[in-house]
Amino acid sequence: MEKLTKDDVHPSIVKALLDQETNITFEDALENEMILNMGPQHPATHGVLRVLLRLDGETIVAAVPDLGYLHRGYEKMAENMSFYEFIPHTDRLDYISPPANNTAFCLAVEKLYGIEAPLRAQYIRMIMTELARITSHLVAVGSLAMDVGALTVFLWCLREREKVLNSYDIICGARFTTSYTRIGGVAADMPDEAIVIIKDFIAQFEEKLDEAERLLNTNRIFVERLEGVGVISGEEAINMGLTGPNLRGSGIDHDLRRANPYMLYDQMDFKVPVYNEGDSLARYFVRADELRESCKIILQCLDKMPKGEIMLNSPKKVLPRKTEIYTKMEELIHDFMIVNFGVKPPVGDIYSAVENPKGELGFYIVSKGEGHPWKMKIRSPSFCNLQSLGGLIKGHMISDVVAIIGSLDPVMGEADK
Amino acid sequence: MEIKDKIVPLLQEQFPETNFEVTDFRGDLKIKFDASLIVPVGNFLKQHDELKFNMCEDVTAVDWATKKKRFTIIYHIYSLENKFRLRLACDVEENHPHIESVVPVWKSANWYERETYDMYGIKFDNHPDLRRMYMPEEYEYYPLRKEYPLMGIPGDLTLPKK
Numbered sequence: 001m002e003k004l005t006k007d008d009v010h011p012s013i014v015k016a017l018l019d020q021e022t023n024i025t026f027e028d029a030l031e032n033e034m035i036l037n038m039g040p041q042h043p044a045t046h047g048v049l050r051v052l053l054r055l056d057g058e059t060i061v062a063a064v065p066d067l068g069y070l071h072r073g074y075e076k077m078a079e080n081m082s083f084y085e086f087i088p089h090t091d092r093l094d095y096i097s098p099p100a101n102n103t104a105f106c107l108a109v110e111k112l113y114g115i116e117a118p119l120r121a122q123y124i125r126m127i128m129t130e131l132a133r134i135t136s137h138l139v140a141v142g143s144l145a146m147d148v149g150a151l152t153v154f155l156w157c158l159r160e161r162e163k164v165l166n167s168y169d170i171i172c173g174a175r176f177t178t179s180y181t182r183i184g185g186v187a188a189d190m191p192d193e194a195i196v197i198i199k200d201f202i203a204q205f206e207e208k209l210d211e212a213e214r215l216l217n218t219n220r221i222f223v224e225r226l227e228g229v230g231v232i233s234g235e236e237a238i239n240m241g242l243t244g245p246n247l248r249g250s251g252i253d254h255d256l257r258r259a260n261p262y263m264l265y266d267q268m269d270f271k272v273p274v275y276n277e278g279d280s281l282a283r284y285f286v287r288a289d290e291l292r293e294s295c296k297i298i299l300q301c302l303d304k305m306p307k308g309e310i311m312l313n314s315p316k317k318v319l320p321r322k323t324e325i326y327t328k329m330e331e332l333i334h335d336f337m338i339v340n341f342g343v344k345p346p347v348g349d350i351y352s353a354v355e356n357p358k359g360e361l362g363f364y365i366v367s368k369g370e371g372h373p374w375k376m377k378i379r380s381p382s383f384c385n386l387q388s389l390g391g392l393i394k395g396h397m398i399s400d401v402v403a404i405i406g407s408l409d410p411v412m413g414e415a416d417k
Numbered sequence: 418m419e420i421k422d423k424i425v426p427l428l429q430e431q432f433p434e435t436n437f438e439v440t441d442f443r444g445d446l447k448i449k450f451d452a453s454l455i456v457p458v459g460n461f462l463k464q465h466d467e468l469k470f471n472m473c474e475d476v477t478a479v480d481w482a483t484k485k486k487r488f489t490i491i492y493h494i495y496s497l498e499n500k501f502r503l504r505l506a507c508d509v510e511e512n513h514p515h516i517e518s519v520v521p522v523w524k525s526a527n528w529y530e531r532e533t534y535d536m537y538g539i540k541f542d543n544h545p546d547l548r549r550m551y552m553p554e555e556y557e558y559y560p561l562r563k564e565y566p567l568m569g570i571p572g573d574l575t576l577p578k579k
Contacts, residue, residue: 010554016546068551075536076560080567111443238472238497241525252497259500348442351493351504353474364491366479377477379493384474387528416551 009035009052016064017054033061036398040069044147044402047412051389051401058397063390067383070416078376082342083109083183084319086376091177093380094414096139097132097357099125099168102181107262108352108363109183112345113317121185121312122263123305127198128171128180129354130294130301134205135161136357137245137287137294144284144406145216148225156212163201170194183343184318185311195302202295209291216284226281230392230404233278240388243381244359245290246408249283251276256355267304268297280407287409317343342371351379358382358409382415420499421446424468431461445504452490452507452516459522462494462503470494470503473523476530478537482563487511488539492519492526509539518544536561 017035033056040048048069054062074093078086090105091098103125110116117125142157165175171194172180172187180187216222232242237250247254255272257265273289275282312318319338320331347369353362359381366375385408392404425439425448438449450458462470475493492505509516518541519526530541532550538559541547548554558565558573 012548012554016548068549068553071551073560076565076567114443239524241473241523243474254497259497260502348440349447349479349491349504350443350445351475351502353502360474362475362493364475364477364493375479377475377491379475383528383532384525387525 008037013052013064013066017052017062038401040066045405045412046143046410049386049405049410049412049415051393051405053393053398053401055398060393060396060398060401063393063401065386065389067386067412067416070412072417074417075376075378078373080372082338082371083373084338084342087181087183088177088179091179092413093378093417094136094356094358094361094382094411095176096411097136098176098178099128099180100132100136100354100356101361102179103129103263104352104354104356104361105363106181106183107354108350108365109345111352112348112350112365112367113183113343114346115184115312115314115317117185117312118309119306120189120308121310123301124186124190124310125181126263126265126268127190127298127301127305128178128186130297131164131167131198133294133357134291135164137291140287140357140406140409141212141216141284141291144226144280144403144409145222147402147406148222150216150219150222153212153215156208156215160201160205160208163197167194167197167201170197182311182319184314185309189310198298199302202298205295206292209288213288223281225400225403226284226407227279229280229396229400230407231277231279232388232392234276236391237278237388240391241384242359242388243384244355244357245286246283246359246385246388248272248274249286250278256353256360260353262352262354265297268300270297280403283407283409344369344371353379356381358411358414359385361414378414378417380414380417382410382412383417386410386415420468420496420501424448424462424503427465427468428458428461432458445502447504447506449489449506449508452509455490455492455505455507455519456517456522458505459492459494459519463522467499468496469498470496471523472497473519473526473529474502476519476526476533478533478539478561480537480561480563484511488514488537490516490533490539494523513540514538515540515542517542518547520544535559538562 036053036055039045039050050066052064053060090101093101138157138161142154146154169175171190172178232250234251237247253274270293273286275285315334320334324331325335345367349366351364353360362379364377365373368374393401435450440447462468472495474495477491479489486508488509490507495502530544533539534547535550535552
């Protein structure tokens with residue numbers, strides 16, 4: 001690591017690091033406390049997270065995360081484009097689980113418009129969301145294991161994830177940036193071929209997951225590096241605004257799928273795993289258990305999914321079908337108006353939140369009755385979860401930092417927007 | 418009685434002289450009131466035995482691009498016990514926009530307020546660590562204000578020296 005000079009760290013960050021004490025120097029590290037710069041280019045920071053660490057020997061006295069290296073200004077861009085145009089950008093928020101973001105955004109816009117997708121589309125969305133949860137948690141568990149030195153599990157997890165991505169490929173033609181949902185439905189129907197692939201995947205997944213878990217849960221190095229590391233109590237977790245698996249790892253039974261059911265989650269039978277320890281190991285256990293619950297939800301959806309429409313028939317609010325645009329005048333006019341000027345929603349503001357793999361993803365949309373939002377705020381779970389990082393790593397060793405970041409599972413595309 | 422119907426009467430009882438402007442759009446309850454009351458109202462909502470809005474989910478602002486009451490600060494708070502989300506709104510003026518920080522009430526507001534300051538230039542009084550969130554510290558514009566152009570301002574970011 002390159003040696004820092006005083007000019008490299010902005011005075012305000014130094015001030016945040018120092019609190020009240022001033023015993024710090026950028027030279028002569030052995031005598032005094034020292035500031036160490038970690039990231040933004042660091043394999044264990046899951047992207048471009050920069051953390052400034054104030055060290056006493058190897059112990060962390062204070063830590064200040066520094067964000068903004070992937071800030072693309074999505075909220076500004078959203079104010080200048082129609083709702084339809086923003087769907088592909090939601091892929092790039094939490095880029096580990098694009099279908100979940102697509103669904104979250106479309107649910108928010110549908111809430112503003114006051115429409116609801118047909119039943120089959122809702123089932124398809126739920127299947128895609130849960131598949132996204134599986135891929136996201138697989139990457140989270142795998143990279144956490146890799147961060148603390150167990151490389152095999154990472155490869156196994158990515159191998160399983162590939163199979164899910166293959167099913168994405170058949171369902172919507174893209175393996176990664178899916179842009180699958182539309183306002184009022186989904187882009188394409190789920191073919192039977194994809195259903196077979198998903199069923200095959202789930203049939204063998206349990207066994208593969210057991211295999212990976214055996215490798216981790218009985219691994220003393222893995223367990224000892226996570227147990228009791230980065231502990232956050234339930235009350236503190238609520239105070240810090242943690243959501244998702246990180247909150248449930250601290251003993252708080254809160255899942256938006258249960259608390260404020262959206263789509264058809266109220267008809268599904270699944271458990272919300274909760275662990276009371278609040279340490280990194282508990283957060284890992286929550287994710288591992290959620291993988292199994294997601295499989296259950298997908299199987300139930302596949303059983304219950306009816307045949308039928310996948311797009312709402314509401315010509316003034318939802319894009320018409322391509323075949324009809326080519327043959328019917330009315331549809332052509334609607335298509336022209338929607339594509340060029342967007343759909344005019346009522347005046348008002350809404351907030352819609354869903355339980356994404358990382359936590360609560362919310363969209364706050366202010367509409368002035370125009371085809372584009374007057375303001376759109378993305379409440380991203382990774383941003384809020386990262387806020388607790390400074391407090392979590394205080395008092396631990398340098399080597400624990402990667403384990404704690406891995407257990408929080410932030411994605412910088414979402415944290416930086 | 419539903420939790421939704423309880424909130425406004427309880428607030429009115431506690432703050433009899435304040436005008437609470439209540440809107441209910443698509444099932445989202447929004448309460449708008451005077452900006453100087455944000456901390457007492459927040460404390461009341463958090464500590465009340467029935468309401469218990471113990472989680473602050475989001476703080477942001479809306480730029481209305483008007484001469485009067487240019488910005489509205491929006492708070493989304495959630496009650497884990499009642500499973501209910503409430504939106505608070507406070508107007509602030511364009512000239513030296515500022516509002517009292519709610520960090521003493523909800524710790525998680527720390528970063529949300531920093532982000533709002535970064536994007537809109539709204540000062541949060543008594544915030545423990547009000548720095549820019551995403552943009553560089555010496556950056557002089559506020560990107561989400563309506564007068565800031567979509568393409569950005571050429572030459573406003575100094576590149577790091579080699």
